[in-house]
Amino acid sequence: MKRVLITGAAGFLGSHLCDKFLAKGFKVVGMDNFLTGSEDNISHLFGNKNFEFFHHDVTKYVHVSGELDYILHFASPASPIDYLEMPIQTLKVGSLAPYNLLGLARVKKARFMIASTSEVYGDPNVHPQTEDYWGNVNPIGPRGVYDEAKRFQEAITMGYHTFHGVNTGMVRIFNTYGPRMRLNDGRALPAFMSQALRGEDITIFGDGSQTRSFCYVDDLVEGIFRLTMSDYHDPVNIGNPQEISIKDFAEEIVKLTDSGSKVIYLDLPKDDPKQRQPDITRAQEVLDWNPTIDRAEGLKRTLEYFKEKVK
Known part of the structure; x- marks a missing residue:
C-alpha cells in the first residue's frame, strides 16, 4: 500500500483528503496542531487501521518513520479572520513548514504537493485568471501575510524541484465549500x-x-487527487468557473434556507479582490478534470451540515 502524509489533516480540506486517500487504498499519516483544525473532522478515522495521526506543529522539525510516497502540505490558516489574527503563524506555516517538508520529501523520495491558492493572483487585472498570470498583490497590506506566504511556498517548492530534483506539484485552490467548514471562519458561505x-x-x-467562483469540496478533492497522481510540476488551477456576485450568492442562500434575513452592507476590507474566476483549461487538459457538482446541489448538501452545527 502507498503511504501519504497530509498536513492540516484536521482542517476542512485536509480531512476530506484523508477520506479520499483512504478510500483509494492508501495508508494515511495525518498531522495537525489544531490551530484552526478540529478533532471532530477526523474522529471517524481513529478506528481505521490505515490511518495514524500525529499532533504536531509542522513549522518545527518533521520526522515520520518508514516509507512515504506522497506528502501533501495543507496546513495553514485559510480564512481572513484566521490569518489577520495569526499573521506570524500564517507566515511561518508558509515558509518554515514547506522547508521542513520538502527536506523530508527529498529524503523519502516522495512526491510533494502544496496547497497554493487563488490569492496568489491578488486583486487581478486579468480575468479569468490563468496560471501564467503573475498577480497583483500588495505585500505589505493586511492580506499580504497570507498571499505572500503562499507565493513563497510556490517559489521554494519550485526551487527544490529545479535544484534538488524533488518531484513536486502545486494546486491553486479557488473558493471551495462543503461540510466541515467552520461557522465563524469569516468566509462568505459559512457566514451567510x-x-x-x-x-x-x-x-x-x-x-x-x-465576484467569486465556488467549487464543491468533493470536486476539488478529486482534482487534487488526480494532480497528486500525475507527474505535473507547474501550478494548476482547481475550482469551479461558474462565477457569481456576492450579492446574488447571498440571495441564493436566503432563498435556500427560507430565511427572513435582511442583507446589510459594510465597508469593503482593504485589498479585497473584485473578481475571482479560474481558467481551468490546464486542469482539463492535464488531468481530464472538470467540476461535476453544480452550486444548487452543493449548497443543498452543505445546508444539511450547517443545520446540525447551528443547532
Missing part, C-alpha cells in the same frame, strides 16, 4: 449560511458586486 439559519442580518462587505 449560519446567519440565514439563525435569522440574523446577512453581512456583505462592499456593495456585493465583487
Whole structure:
C-alpha cells in the first residue's frame, strides 16, 4: 500500500483528503496542531487501521518513520479572520513548514504537493485568471501575510524541484465549500449560511458586486487527487468557473434556507479582490478534470451540515 502524509489533516480540506486517500487504498499519516483544525473532522478515522495521526506543529522539525510516497502540505490558516489574527503563524506555516517538508520529501523520495491558492493572483487585472498570470498583490497590506506566504511556498517548492530534483506539484485552490467548514471562519458561505439559519442580518462587505467562483469540496478533492497522481510540476488551477456576485450568492442562500434575513452592507476590507474566476483549461487538459457538482446541489448538501452545527 502507498503511504501519504497530509498536513492540516484536521482542517476542512485536509480531512476530506484523508477520506479520499483512504478510500483509494492508501495508508494515511495525518498531522495537525489544531490551530484552526478540529478533532471532530477526523474522529471517524481513529478506528481505521490505515490511518495514524500525529499532533504536531509542522513549522518545527518533521520526522515520520518508514516509507512515504506522497506528502501533501495543507496546513495553514485559510480564512481572513484566521490569518489577520495569526499573521506570524500564517507566515511561518508558509515558509518554515514547506522547508521542513520538502527536506523530508527529498529524503523519502516522495512526491510533494502544496496547497497554493487563488490569492496568489491578488486583486487581478486579468480575468479569468490563468496560471501564467503573475498577480497583483500588495505585500505589505493586511492580506499580504497570507498571499505572500503562499507565493513563497510556490517559489521554494519550485526551487527544490529545479535544484534538488524533488518531484513536486502545486494546486491553486479557488473558493471551495462543503461540510466541515467552520461557522465563524469569516468566509462568505459559512457566514451567510449560519446567519440565514439563525435569522440574523446577512453581512456583505462592499456593495456585493465583487465576484467569486465556488467549487464543491468533493470536486476539488478529486482534482487534487488526480494532480497528486500525475507527474505535473507547474501550478494548476482547481475550482469551479461558474462565477457569481456576492450579492446574488447571498440571495441564493436566503432563498435556500427560507430565511427572513435582511442583507446589510459594510465597508469593503482593504485589498479585497473584485473578481475571482479560474481558467481551468490546464486542469482539463492535464488531468481530464472538470467540476461535476453544480452550486444548487452543493449548497443543498452543505445546508444539511450547517443545520446540525447551528443547532
